Amino acid sequence: xSYDLPGVLTLASAVCAGVTGGVYLGFAxxxxxxxxxxxxxxxVATMQGINISAVKLPFMAIFFxxxxxxxxxxxxxxxxxxxxxxxSRRLIGAGLVLASLGxxxxxxxxxxxxxxxxxxxxGNCRDSWKTFDQGWSRANLLRATASIxxxxxxxxxxxxxxxxx
Numbered sequence: 547x548s549y550d551l552p553g554v555l556t557l558a559s560a561v562c563a564g565v566t567g568g569v570y571l572g573f574a575x576x577x578x579x580x581x582x583x584x585x586x587x588x589x590v591a592t593m594q595g596i597n598i599s600a601v602k603l604p605f606m607a608i609f610f611x612x613x614x615x616x617x618x619x620x621x622x623x624x625x626x627x628x629x630x631x632x633x634s635r636r637l638i639g640a641g642l643v644l645a646s647l648g649x650x651x652x653x654x655x656x657x658x659x660x661x662x663x664x665x666x667x668x669g670n671c672r673d674s675w676k677t678f679d680q681g682w683s684r685a686n687l688l689r690a691t692a693s694i695x696x697x698x699x700x701x702x703x704x705x706x707x708x709x710x711x
Contacts, residue, residue: 552628553704555619556636560700562612563643567693568607574687578679586675591666593678597658609647616643616696631702639699646689646696653685 553625577596581589600606621639622631657678 550632552619552622552626554641555622555630556614556639556700556704559612559619559636559640559643560587560704561698562608562615563639563646563667563693564697564701566605566612566646567690567697568688569689570693572634574683574690578683578686579638580678584671586672587666587668590661590671590675592663594662594664594666598661612643613647616640623662630706635699635703639696639703642692642696646692649685649689649692652681654689657685659681 564606575594581592584592617640619636623637628634628636661674661678661682664678
């Protein structure tokens with residue numbers, strides 16, 4: 547592995563993208579199916595609590611730290627003129643990290659904010675939950691895929707020796 551600036555930024559981006567991708571995949575495969583098995587009022591209240599917990603350390607440090615590392619990687623590759631196969635994979639991976647951030651900010655966060663306004667104790671929040679779940683889950687699966695593919699590309703780029711990069 548290379549310990550130059552792009553190598554360090556790639557490693558940081560890979561770790562953060564892998565962690566966030568794992569969280570998103572965990573939601574898609576475990577959390578959301580479990581919430582769907584609950585009455586709507588309980589699902590809404592539980593997701594509201596999850597959303598409050600999600601915007602705290604350590605997840606926010608991993609989420610935004612990985613994005614910062616990906617942005618720095620793009621700048622570093624542009625500065626050194628990286629055009630080889632490894633550089634291309636790193637840049638595509640960084641782009642996917644930014645796409646995951648974009649999906650989160652444009653789709654998941656607004657849906658979370660809308661759900662936060664739903665009073666779960668009124669008992670009839672089925673339509674709100676269904677609308678939230680459909681849109682949020684689709685966007686979550688997209689960002690999970692982007693993060694996981696980014697991780698694969700980052701790790702693959704690290705496996706290329708400097709002579710083949």
